[in-house]
Amino acid sequence: MTDDRWLSVDEIATHLGVKRDTIYKWIERKNMPAHKVGRLWKFRKDEVDNWVRTNTDNTDRSKEG
Template sequence: MPIDDILTVKELAEYLKIAEKTAYRFASDGKVPGFKVGSAWRFRKSEIERWISEQEQKQEGGQE
């Protein structure tokens, strides 16, 4: 597994183009798939990409 496959909160925020506070809140609320290493959140890029696809499908499904 490449090291780039694991993202920090800051990297997730940059990847999703959202504020770090928002990324942290999404993680804390379970809105994005992540895990904690000690007290720090980490995210698998592959799971974030799958989550993005799921969000796109939800939006497409809601439109007529």
């Protein structure tokens, strides 16, 4: 059984090992797959994992700040 629940910004940041501010920047600047639910951003882990695999430059942590 797969875990198909929606993840929060904090959960996806922890999953990727980055700061939550980085997640917001990636949504805005790099088309990170995210879904707005009311005022909250939600994520599908499989969509984000695929995005990371196909956009290797998106995870350059030296450019986080």
